[in-house]
Amino acid sequence: MPPPYPEITAPLRPQQIEDALADLATTFPTLCTRTVFTGKTHEGRSHSYLKIANGTGERPAVLVTGGVHAREWAPPDALVTFARNLLVSFQSGTDITIPAMEVTPLTGPPVRYRPWKIKASDVAGILNKVDLYIFPLVNPDGREFDLTPPIDPIGWRKNRRPPPPAGGDIGVDLNRNFNIAWKFEDYYDLPLYVSRYGEEPAKRTPVGDINQLYRGPNEHSEQETRNVESLLDTLPVHYYVDVHMFGRKILHSWGLDGNGNDPAMSFTNPAFNNKRDGMIAGDPALPLGRTDYKEYLPDDPPHKIRSRAVFIANAMRDEILRAANGGATPPAASSPQQNHSDYEVGPSAFLYLPVGGGPTPGCADDYACSRQFVNPARKPIFAYTIETGHPEEQGFHCNYANPPGHFRKINREVHAALLALLKVAAASPLAPPAPSPRPPNSGPCLIATATMGDAGHPDVVFLRALRDERLRATPRGARLADLLDRVYYSFSPAVARYIEGRPRARTAVRLLVIRPLVAVLRRALGTGKGGRR
Amino acid sequence: MGLLLIDTSAEVLPGLRDIDDLYLVRSSIERMGDDRYRISGYAPETVIPELEARGCTVQVLMTSQDIDHFNDDVATAIAPPDDTPPES
Numbered sequence A: 001m002p003p004p005y006p007e008i009t010a011p012l013r014p015q016q017i018e019d020a021l022a023d024l025a026t027t028f029p030t031l032c033t034r035t036v037f038t039g040k041t042h043e044g045r046s047h048s049y050l051k052i053a054n055g056t057g058e059r060p061a062v063l064v065t066g067g068v069h070a071r072e073w074a075p076p077d078a079l080v081t082f083a084r085n086l087l088v089s090f091q092s093g094t095d096i097t098i099p100a101m102e103v104t105p106l107t108g109p110p111v112r113y114r115p116w117k118i119k120a121s122d123v124a125g126i127l128n129k130v131d132l133y134i135f136p137l138v139n140p141d142g143r144e145f146d147l148t149p150p151i152d153p154i155g156w157r158k159n160r161r162p163p164p165p166a167g168g169d170i171g172v173d174l175n176r177n178f179n180i181a182w183k184f185e186d187y188y189d190l191p192l193y194v195s196r197y198g199e200e201p202a203k204r205t206p207v208g209d210i211n212q213l214y215r216g217p218n219e220h221s222e223q224e225t226r227n228v229e230s231l232l233d234t235l236p237v238h239y240y241v242d243v244h245m246f247g248r249k250i251l252h253s254w255g256l257d258g259n260g261n262d263p264a265m266s267f268t269n270p271a272f273n274n275k276r277d278g279m280i281a282g283d284p285a286l287p288l289g290r291t292d293y294k295e296y297l298p299d300d301p302p303h304k305i306r307s308r309a310v311f312i313a314n315a316m317r318d319e320i321l322r323a324a325n326g327g328a329t330p331p332a333a334s335s336p337q338q339n340h341s342d343y344e345v346g347p348s349a350f351l352y353l354p355v356g357g358g359p360t361p362g363c364a365d366d367y368a369c370s371r372q373f374v375n376p377a378r379k380p381i382f383a384y385t386i387e388t389g390h391p392e393e394q395g396f397h398c399n400y401a402n403p404p405g406h407f408r409k410i411n412r413e414v415h416a417a418l419l420a421l422l423k424v425a426a427a428s429p430l431a432p433p434a435p436s437p438r439p440p441n442s443g444p445c446l447i448a449t450a451t452m453g454d455a456g457h458p459d460v461v462f463l464r465a466l467r468d469e470r471l472r473a474t475p476r477g478a479r480l481a482d483l484l485d486r487v488y489y490s491f492s493p494a495v496a497r498y499i500e501g502r503p504r505a506r507t508a509v510r511l512l513v514i515r516p517l518v519a520v521l522r523r524a525l526g527t528g529k530g531g532r533r
Numbered sequence B: 001m002g003l004l005l006i007d008t009s010a011e012v013l014p015g016l017r018d019i020d021d022l023y024l025v026r027s028s029i030e031r032m033g034d035d036r037y038r039i040s041g042y043a044p045e046t047v048i049p050e051l052e053a054r055g056c057t058v059q060v061l062m063t064s065q066d067i068d069h070f071n072d073d074v075a076t077a078i079a080p081p082d083d084t085p086p087e088s
């Protein structure tokens, strides 16, 4: 089917999604390839994923999955739309336009959103540098069941594994089936976990599985799980996003426990089996004298995995907000656009804490994160679960009609989050050993030159010296990389161009950004007199 | 089953999972400040008095009837399955 593609106005059935992927591979043969997994699901369905890229050779890979949980309607449809939009934009050289929309939450009056564009140059920049893999529907059997009338109000979460001969319920929760601490009775101090949280972190049997958390008979017992694992095992994935519903959250690793600095405290270390508490630091339920277990996630150079994971999550949240305001800036604080588009960033492990729930084993995002410890050459890997949608957008079964426009809105948010992640991936080539240099005039130096109006200004010279040190990949350079990236990603060369001809904007950026930044850097780095190479 | 929005305190929240017929969607939890939380769940409307008795404020986002109507609409909007013979 040649573009333009019609807007998706009802949840796509699994076969329609497969047809859409096949169609894209046929229509854009030089940019898009489709691979069908050899293994079939319990109900005999085959499913597939796309690779979208312009270029070959070793490039960072980004993997995005959706539809792990059957009833979460929007993510697979949004990912199909995202793939279509990227391909059309790249091929035609036109911007992706998300039109203006009016969205009616269940809680109040309609909210108007401006049109938002993803620039064709951004799309080109991404596809020229990144291998993007999109696996939009991990659980087709479950989705088909969920979409078969009579549609259940709560919906179906699991896959459709038949019950065991001895009896039990249908289905496995795929997001408890991954081969990471799957056997949670070994990973955790289970009596302590249960005494703290009142229940085990998943179901061990398919009997009475009212919460639909059955982990399956074995680790990665399910074909759907093994398909995702195989991509994470074999592709050079540095960024992974699993798109779910609902609650407007961007969750980063780990989901197993809090993040820690001690390399010995690792899921790979059997010495901690039956000793991991699964509690947040300072939890009063942690027995006196006992050291809090924290799953190892290093924050040291050059990758700074832990802090960059949060930084990237914040970049996704910020892009969602900017998209809600038409692109350049976030909406005004407490405006309806801000209130209805604000995603919370936090660690996966303690998402359920206020509800009395503990961390969760066997999840896709943690499996992705774990690959860099099983094989250190894979570092760094940044893994996320995004909970799109909201109760005021009808929860799992969001409304595709316009109005109220729930799917439209979620689709925009998925586009924005993935755009932010892909821009980070494209801007941060991860090929070892050292980070590739940016163009000489990029980043804070460009901004600083634009604001100071003079490439020889001491602050500009100072920033340029830091940039050069960063590019030499020294230990201090790696520390600088993170500091400078914080600034760089909040700006862009486009900002520099904009402020160049606008004296008031230049003054504001100089006073509010560049001067404080330089002051902080000079203090932090002890280079008060510096600025010289 | 309706779709409910439940405002409650940190103290009451963990106990809600014991309420029969209330399916809490844990990922929907929102911090409202001052130890207050908002969470959504699916439940028959008959659960509302129990929630209110525990001090929760409940907003019905969709009644059971709303959800049934919506599902009927979706059933007509989605594509038929491949193995469904065309209607004559």
Ligand SMILES: [Zn+2]
Binding pocket: A068, A069, A072, A244, A245
């Ligand atoms: Zn989910």
